[in-house]
Amino acid sequence: MSTFSLLYPQGYEKQKKTSLSDLSFYTKLGLDRLVRIPIKGTLPWVDEQEQFAQLLTSDAEVIQYRLDVVEDLINNPKLCETLTEVLPQIETIAQLRADKGRVSDITACLYSISEIELYTDCVDLLYNSINNAKPASTGLTTLLEMIQDVYNSEEYQKLKRNAKELMEQTRSIRSVTIGVNLNPQLQAVEAGVVAVNSEFFRSGDIIDRILRLDRADDGFRCLTPLIPYGQSRADQTATVFNSAVNHALDQIFRSTVRSWRPIIRRYLAQNTDYLVNLAKEIRLLLGAVEFTKKMRSLGMPMCKPEVYPLEAKVFAAKT
Numbered sequence: 518m519s520t521f522s523l524l525y526p527q528g529y530e531k532q533k534k535t536s537l538s539d540l541s542f543y544t545k546l547g548l549d550r551l552v553r554i555p556i557k558g559t560l561p562w563v564d565e566q567e568q569f570a571q572l573l574t575s576d577a578e579v580i581q582y583r584l585d586v587v588e589d590l591i592n593n594p595k596l597c598e599t600l601t602e603v604l605p606q607i608e609t610i611a612q613l614r615a616d617k618g619r620v621s622d623i624t625a626c627l628y629s630i631s632e633i634e635l636y637t638d639c640v641d642l643l644y645n646s647i648n649n650a651k652p653a654s655t656g657l658t659t660l661l662e663m664i665q666d667v668y669n670s671e672e673y674q675k676l677k678r679n680a681k682e683l684m685e686q687t688r689s690i691r692s693v694t695i696g697v698n699l700n701p702q703l704q705a706v707e708a709g710v711v712a713v714n715s716e717f718f719r720s721g722d723i724i725d726r727i728l729r730l731d732r733a734d735d736g737f738r739c740l741t742p743l744i745p746y747g748q749s750r751a752d753q754t755a756t757v758f759n760s761a762v763n764h765a766l767d768q769i770f771r772s773t774v775r776s777w778r779p780i781i782r783r784y785l786a787q788n789t790d791y792l793v794n795l796a797k798e799i800r801l802l803l804g805a806v807e808f809t810k811k812m813r814s815l816g817m818p819m820c821k822p823e824v825y826p827l828e829a830k831v832f833a834a835k836t
Contacts, residue, residue: 521663522799523656523789524765572801577824581800584653588821590618590726590806599808600799603639607796610635610789630687633680633781636789637673644668676784689715692737693762710765718743743806 521527574580590597613632647661689823692714697709720742746758813819825831 521659521795522662523586523795523802524583525579526655528573529576529579561784575827577826581824582654582656583805584821584824586656586802587805587809589650589652589654589657590802591809593650593652596646596650596652597803599642600803603642604796604799605637605802606635607792607799610639611793611796628681628780630680631788634684636785636792637677637680638794640664640667640673664789672784676780690716691717693765695762699800708761710762 528630608803610632613635617829644661644664647657648666649656652661688714693710694712694714696711697705700706714737716737718737718739721738721740722742809819
């Protein structure tokens with residue numbers, strides 16, 4: 518997917534990075550609010566004034582492009598709410614991508630499925646919200662076109678359905694049926710997972726079963742009361758048992774996950790980068806909207822300025 522920015526017009530080549538020696542004007546002008554806007558569930562974006570300084574520009578085309586996006590956001594509060602909602606999800610996607618390098622292949626692939634689920638949630642939310650907002654700015658209109666292409670593609674819809682089915686399979690696990698082989702002394706010598714179930718086992722009583730006093734047997738009522746197991750972290754036996762069960766589950770899901778792995782990796786590599794890269798731009802734009810709302814709440818008149826090229830040296834203000 519092509520590179521896209523909500524801060525720079527398509528095809529714009531950024532100016533060379535310039536380092537400002539004095540950044541005290543950030544605080545004096547209250548610009549630190551733009552990078553410190555609190556959004557529930559997101560990582561704090563603080564102490565990044567130097568990176569923020571690289572976004573400053575005197576290019577009239579870039580300024581106009583940004584003003585148009587901010588105007589759209591101010592005129593569409595529900596769109597701002599959606600961006601505020603998806604921002605933590607985008608940051609979670611970035612976190613999952615980082616964590617995948619530190620876990621097993623199976624766990625990493627399940628992370629990828631979670632990543633796809635988050636990604637599809639973001640795409641659905643953004644598509645519906647931006648489409649309903651009917652944006653006028655080039656930035657949001659282009660973003661809508663990109664998301665619309667993804668949303669309407671058969672590949673995306675199929676991937677969303679399949680990811681949902683696989684996540685439902687893994688999340689619906691409530692119990693496992695274990696088969697145990699005994700020797701003549703009735704000592705356990707072998708064990709294995711017989712079935713993975715979507716229901717919990719329930720306590721039972723063998724006397725009730727014999728006298729047929731219990732309800733109809735559905736296969737999940739035990740012959741004896743259930744015994745709490747593995748509640749103590751210091752219990753080494755429980756640790757070994759849980760490790761064995763988890764290993765067995767890994768083996769069960771390995772074949773399913775292995776068939777998904779190349780599809781997941783290819784799709785995520787092609788389709789999530791642009792969304793992750795937009796996270797800080799979205800945060801900055803939401804900060805601009807919040808800053809404008811704050812100024813208006815203090816009784817300060819706010820309007821969208823008309824931008825002229827720097828060489829025009831024009832300044833006009835109306836009351």
